[in-house]
Amino acid sequence: MATCRTCTACALLPSPLPPSFLRFPARRAAFSVRPLSQPLRAGRPRLQAPPPPPPPVEEVAEEQDATPPLRLLEPPQEDDPFPPEMEPADPDFYRIGYARMMRAYGVEFLEGPDGMGVYASRDVEPLRRARVIMEIPLELMLTITQKKPWMFFPDIIPLGHPIFDIIESTDPETDWDLRLACLLLYAFDVEDNFWQLYSDFLPSSDECTSLLLAPKEDLMELEDQDLASQMLEYQQRAIDFWQKHWDKAIPLKLKRLAPDHERFLWALSIVQSRSVNLNMRMGAFIQDANVLAPYADMLNHSPDANCFLHWRFKDRMLEVMIKAGHAVKKGDEMTLDYMSGVNSKFMERYGFSSPINPWELINFSSDAKIHMDSFLSVFNIAGLHHELYHNSALPSVPTDFVDGAVVAAARALPTWSDGDVPAIPSVERKSAQVLQEECRQMLDSFSTTIQQDQEILDSDVHISKTREIAVKYRLHRKLLLQKIIDSLDIYQDRILF
Structure with missing residues (x-):
């Protein structure tokens, strides 16, 4: 899943308990949490037996000499400062007895539009190798x-x-x-x-x-x-x-x-x-193994994720890493790609859906088809069927229109392809209109309209979380259908003669 990176285990030395508040609140789920004025410390004091005396200094020095730590994981020093893009979010660790500790670099945990999330606390330039932003030891999982x-x-x-x-x-x-x-x-x-x-x-x-x-x-x-x-x-x-x-x-x-x-x-x-x-x-x-990893579980999903998980075998550490070549701006959300699937699968396991999910599908019953290459070229969509993406570098329709929903339309719409044989404009327009009409019929089959669903979500009336995500799910399906209708309008206007 990821490229490997060498690191050594932390020395397990006893220390006093941390301050009585947590540095990192919990994860991605869209639950109501008060925004934090400052990050929370990792841990609350609990009564426990006093730790045994530390090992002799000679033994510790001997162990450290055998496996010298990497410079990037050392605390900041005046003569060799910590790289700014890797500044620790919290120099303290959470300890339970002699358990190792979780550490985060250059990120902060804040409340976003989808609940708690992980955000970059500074700009990170794109590098040719992956960059660590979190380290969670096996002991905490x-x-x-x-x-x-x-x-x-x-x-x-x-x-x-x-x-x-x-x-x-x-x-x-x-x-x-x-x-x-x-x-x-x-x-x-x-x-x-x-x-x-x-x-x-x-x-x-x-x-x-x-x-x-x-x-x-x-x-x-x-x-x-x-x-x-x-x-x-x-x-x-x-x-x-x-x-x-x-x-x-x-x-x-x-x-x-x-x-x-x-x-x-x-x-x-x-x-x-x-x-x-x-x-x-x-x-x-x-x-x-199935794992519950604290702190990493706050990373939200995105089909265009900028992070991935890497298991470090040597010292049993889960790393959250920024993908190689990805530039991250201060305030950008750090995300993972949970899986490639339709919204119903996301709802089954995670309890969320997206109106711009590029993998969403619509089942059409009509025999009408449009020319695949022509539709892709209109919106500058490239790649194989399972790897389609929008090439935003090429001029085309406004970039704020083309999103994951248009990519989903390219996958969902019935298409035909015969090499370089061009589409006949009159036939293509007729097929597009038939598909648009089927989308309108699907929209009419819902008991509410897009506007009514939006009013339910925007109203001050309290509704349960499960009802809220159910309304969002059907709204997102309608928004996709409407996006397909609008895409087919643009397609009809741009068919090449």
Whole structure:
């Protein structure tokens, strides 16, 4: 997924507890959070046993001599200042016992239009190699392998605890999210565990946008029967799992993890919307694992992402890196590409959609087709069918019109192609008009108009998060249909004779 980069592990020295406020609030999800006047520190003080005395200075010096740290990861010095584009966002680390620490460079965590996000705190010039902006050690993550034998990190489940029997009962092929949700719930119950602290900054059930938490009436607002039915099945799957293991006489140490099915649904929604899959070394094995990575989970999705994740095997560190050749301006949002998929897939797992998703599809039933090469040339769209992009360097229609929705139109519209055979303008216009009429019929099939949906979202009347994202989803489908209609108007005006 990414290019490798050599780094050494941090020396694990005891230190006093950090100040009593967190540097980094939580992630991407569109929940209401007060804008921060300054970044929060990473951690709150908790009572714990005093650390043992530090190792002898000779041993520390000997270990450091064997693996000298890279200069970019050293604290700033007057005679060799830290590169400005890599200035640490927080020189302090969050420590739990002797756990290693998370660090961020040149970024800040702020509230944006889609909730909490990661933003550049200074300009970064494009370089020929990737640039690290975050380092999250394995000790702060919740990790479970995808295949048996189950291996966890950190290994916080004691022998004989009933939560392991629940994890063991899951299907290895399909239930990765159920296993990770169980591990997350258990971590919340472990005293002084990092996730017990980090949970204060996760969205609550009222703030979470996952459709797993949506009542049936909110799912009907989607006006997408297939998606609504799918989410009802997912909800029932989670409830059945909870009833099988929790809705009975069980020990209190297990009951308190998920006293009701709403608690389990919330944990499952957190897992699905914030986890990543990594190929990582677990003991002597290299396995695929599902991981909840704090701080990195605040990176929002973009099809034109400027960051990627890289797992550093040597010292078990997850790096967030700026892609090579990408210039980043101060205030730009740092984003990841979650996956290439239609909006319904994003809604299933993450609880969001986009009106300019370049992978969105519309199913046309008409036999009408337009000439593919002619349509692409009008909007300066190039590349193979699965790699289409807008070449903004060439003059064409106004650049503020061409976006991901036009690229989606190029993929979704029925097209024909026969080498260099030009399109016949009169036939092309007729085909375009037929396709436009089908788009208008699709728009008329909705119970509301674009303007009415926008009024619902802009009104002062409080609506639940799940209803809000359901209205946004159907609005985004309508906006795509309208964009296709407008694109076909421009296409008809620009067909070459």
